[in-house]
Amino acid sequence: MPSPRYHREIPARFRLEAGKCAGCGRVSYPARKVCPACRGQEMEQVKLSPRGTVVTSTVIHVPPDDFLNEAPYAMAVVETAEGARFMTQVVDCDPSTVLPGMEVDLEFRLIRKEGKSGILCYGHKGVPGSV
Amino acid sequence: MVARTGNRTLFQATHGPLPLSQRGEKRQNARSVSFGSISGTLGYPVRVPGDTTFVKRSWHQEVEMPGIVGYGAFIPRNRIKSEEIARQWGKDPATIQRGLLLKEKSVPGLDEDTITISVAAGRGALARAGIDPQKVGALYIGSESHPYAVKPSGTVVLEALGLGPEIHVADFEFACKAGTEAMSVALAMVESGRVEYAMGIGADTSQGAPNDALEFSASAGGAAYIFGREKLLAEFLHTYSYTSDTPDFWRREGEFYPRHGGRFTGEPAYFHHVMSATQGILDRSGHKPEDFRYVVLHMPNGKFPLAAGKRMGFTQKQMETGWVVNLMGNSYSGSSPTGLAAILDVADPGDLILITSFGSGAGSDSFIMKATELLPERQGLAPTVRSMLDNPRKYLTYGEYAKLREKIILND
Amino acid sequence: MREVAIVGSGMTKFGELWDMSLRDLFVEAALGAMKSAGVDSIDSIYIGNMSAGQFVGQEHLGPLMADHLGVAGVPATRVESACASGGMALRSAYLEVASGMSDLVLASGVEKMNDGADVTGVLATASDQEQEVYYGVTFPGLYALIARAHMEKYGTTEEDMSWVSVKAHRNGAKNPHAQFRRVMSLEDVMTSSMVAEPLRLLHCSPVTDGGAALLLCPLDRAHEFTDRPVKILASGAATSTLALADRADPADLDVVDLSGKRAYEMAGLTPEDIDVAEVHDCFAIAEICCYEALGFVERGKGKDAAREGITDLGGRIPVNVSGGLKSKGHPVGATGIAQAVTIIEQLRGEGGEVQVEGANIGLAQNLGGSGASSVVHIFQGV
Known part of the structure; x- marks a missing residue:
């Protein structure tokens, strides 16, 4: 990932900053300019709580080259208490146990490396919930 | 304050400057002493500060002492048992366990490094401190496994923790001592009044070469401490450092694994510095070993801290709470800070706590602190070290471990 | 809008076609469609293609394909909608004929996937790069x-x-x-x-090389080219x-x-x-x-x-x-x-x-x- 793009995405990736529509209250992660629910354009910044529930999941056995050594790994669509949904990996557990309904905490992790000498790209992954 | 004595350089940190009149006296008084078993063991005189009287800062009574306002720790969830490593190299597991007192160690995932451990520990510290992250004016991270050779770990960590941008940040390295080094400087920044709060972190994903004794211990983890002046969880009473140039363990630029001097890492390095620093802070504070409820000494393996502690008159009971090495290994810069976190997790108000780190190269930092009335209500606000040691975890085979530690040569 | 018919079709064998390039695949399919309708000139070309840029490092397919088909000069446009690129190319061709702008329009699709690229990685770019692929x-x-x-x-x-x-x-x-x-x-x-x-x-589904093409014209001209036109x-x-x-x-x-x-x-x-x-x-x-x-x-x-x-x-x-x-x-x-x-x-x-x-x-x-x-x-x- 080129550094300028990565830099732009830091607030969302590092701090789970999202946008909440002032009109209808829909939370979009990452924040958008236009609310996908009501097309409102007035957004306030909110932070997602660092936990959520798995909506649907899979275990990737055939990964892209950048993730070759991590396979098999679980990926899930996670929904937070604010109603925002996003995709991420769920780690630190047997990937086959990552199923819809699972509660996860979101931890700060290294997501990908830009090869051997490129930048390191961080973000949040799910881990089995602590409560 | 620097006292040059022969080819050794002794740094002594105390709270507040010594009165000028005493500085000169102190330098003149530098002399050889022998105490306890150290001189006997090493067979040469050990130079320690001549002035063994703790000098109280003049404003001690009026101003609340700085101390810890928040702390947090993180230990990766993968483990490998020492017997699994022993089996790989044809060694006798029982001998290893008996010799090093290491049962298992934590192993970072491919997605864990000093930065992610620092963020997790830092979040715990912020949760326990309950302060506005924007008020943290300094962030220091000590590690010998910063993911970048050039580009700070601290910048990633501060963004993730919501600190800054009005903040002073630095990455430290001093082998396994970099964590207490970061704590020391963070404390000093608060003490000097430069910043309201400062965070010091020690974290590592330690390297140890395959089929090296270090492989049984080199692990991952870390702890973060926020220092401030109000609403302390532990009040800092004394600090003391002891440093010399002792090449017991090193890693040259560009090398993947560290090298070490075998048995030279023992008496002249670990024991000499840990015991000198500990004795130094005891002398300067006027405390005796029995005054402390808890003691943690840097844990390169299970045996060294227990042996050093015993030689200095500390009991097993004082040491066992912070002695986390048998289950998590040596997380280098994270080792003694994580042991301290384990102590703060259970300490009661009024408990006196002593920590001495050790970093190869070599040096030790010693801190004495006292738990406050506020500590118990904050202990449960973030995961405890014990819960992380006991958490559901995965035991790795040596092959899985070698993959996670990137010890296998792969194609690009 | 005019009614539109399909009067010719052609496609290559599908598979790992190591001896055929991206342009070869297009030309074979396009010639097939033109021959089946008995035409030797067309008014316009649409090329459905997801990712020649990543699969074989080739963008700007319009002029390349028109040239290699021997009809350089006609308007030719690449249409991209990931795996729906072909269907969208057909839609574009349909709209051009229905609008009355052109009479004989080639709707084609082509992809050369087996040429050494990281196919899994290339395909993933059709999802959200920032929120999914990352x-x-x-x-x-x-x-x-x-x-x-x-x-x-x-x-x-x-x-x-x-x-x-x-x-x-x-x-x-x-x-x-x-x-x-x-x-x-x-x-x-x-x-x-x-x-x-x-x-x-x-x-x-597998990783495949292949090309396909259709020839479109106004329904009222369809019988000039075939006995069995199909109406869209x-x-x-x-x-x-x-x-x-x-x-x-x-x-x-x-x-x-x-x-x-x-x-x-x-x-x-x-x-x-x-x-x-x-x-x-x-x-x-x-x-x-x-x-x-x-x-x-x-x-x-x-x-x-x-x-x-x-x-x-x-x-x-x-x-x-x-x-x-x-x-x-x-x-x-x-x-x-x-x-x-x-x-x-x-x-x-x-x-x-x-x-x-x-x-x-x-x-x-x-x-x-x-x-x-x-x-x-x-x-x-x-």
Whole structure:
């Protein structure tokens, strides 16, 4: 990932900053300019709580080259208490146990490396919930 | 304050400057002493500060002492048992366990490094401190496994923790001592009044070469401490450092694994510095070993801290709470800070706590602190070290471990 | 709008075509379409192509292909909508003829996937780069997430999906253009290697090189070029969210639903009127979702259709008689055109071993991404 793009995405990736529509209250992660629910354009910044529930999941056995050594790994669509949904990996557990309904905490992790000498790209992954 | 004595350089940190009149006296008084078993063991005189009287800062009574306002720790969830490593190299597991007192160690995932451990520990510290992250004016991270050779770990960590941008940040390295080094400087920044709060972190994903004794211990983890002046969880009473140039363990630029001097890492390095620093802070504070409820000494393996502690008159009971090495290994810069976190997790108000780190190269930092009335209500606000040691975890085979530690040569 | 007919079609063999380049594939398919209509000049070209830039490092396909077809000078445009690029190219060609702007327009699709690129990585760029690819998702992974949601919501099983693959291979075995002309048993499918749980290798379409082309003209000129023209009754297209996580319900392909409704409405038809259909079975779960979204079965009943033979040859609504993307192959940009080629053959009675008896109205549905774009065409033999 080129550094300028990565830099732009830091607030969302590092701090789970999202946008909440002032009109209808829909939370979009990452924040958008236009609310996908009501097309409102007035957004306030909110932070997602660092936990959520798995909506649907899979275990990737055939990964892209950048993730070759991590396979098999679980990926899930996670929904937070604010109603925002996003995709991420769920780690630190047997990937086959990552199923819809699972509660996860979101931890700060290294997501990908830009090869051997490129930048390191961080973000949040799910881990089995602590409560 | 620097006292040059022969080819050794002794740094002594105390709270507040010594009165000028005493500085000169102190330098003149530098002399050889022998105490306890150290001189006997090493067979040469050990130079320690001549002035063994703790000098109280003049404003001690009026101003609340700085101390810890928040702390947090993180230990990766993968483990490998020492017997699994022993089996790989044809060694006798029982001998290893008996010799090093290491049962298992934590192993970072491919997605864990000093930065992610620092963020997790830092979040715990912020949760326990309950302060506005924007008020943290300094962030220091000590590690010998910063993911970048050039580009700070601290910048990633501060963004993730919501600190800054009005903040002073630095990455430290001093082998396994970099964590207490970061704590020391963070404390000093608060003490000097430069910043309201400062965070010091020690974290590592330690390297140890395959089929090296270090492989049984080199692990991952870390702890973060926020220092401030109000609403302390532990009040800092004394600090003391002891440093010399002792090449017991090193890693040259560009090398993947560290090298070490075998048995030279023992008496002249670990024991000499840990015991000198500990004795130094005891002398300067006027405390005796029995005054402390808890003691943690840097844990390169299970045996060294227990042996050093015993030689200095500390009991097993004082040491066992912070002695986390048998289950998590040596997380280098994270080792003694994580042991301290384990102590703060259970300490009661009024408990006196002593920590001495050790970093190869070599040096030790010693801190004495006292738990406050506020500590118990904050202990449960973030995961405890014990819960992380006991958490559901995965035991790795040596092959899985070698993959996670990137010890296998792969194609690009 | 003018009524539009298809008067010529051509396609290459689908498969790992090591001796053919991207331009070779296009030229062979395009010449096939032009020859079948007996024309040697055209007014305009649309080329459906997902990612020549990443697969072979070649962008700017319009002039390249026009030049190599020997018609340099005509307008030529590449159309991209990921795996729906071919269907969208057909739609573009249809609109150009219907508008009266041009008479003879070539709608083509081409993809050269086997040329050394990281195919998994390239395909993943059709999903949300910032929100999905960043975290390591793959296309099979995205459809696996859909599959698991479908299983949760409707009780669909791995075996239900496997029957779709069995049917695909049974049909594809009879298709001379197909990449995998092999019958597969249920056991073959259910014991194939895991790609993204719960999807196994034989629930996934392969990596394919191929090209396909259609020649369009106004219906009132169709008989100048062929005795058996096929009329385009409708073209319906739609979009949904690019990121699966933003989808209202990951179990349903709402984009297929919407594009289908638009096509049915334009044609004045209902799902019951369709005699034969080609739908986008990039993964077995997608075909099941398409059955439901296109109204071939009730929602939630898609899982039973293949097992019960409803969508088999001789069933109530035969789907993917070509073998589908699964068996025929899935050169992504070419797929939408190839689906239409199969339907044209069916409506002309040229379906050979897999001819659906009396087929008069056919439907082709082409899907892009993990259900982010879809285009449905309905055809009638005239």
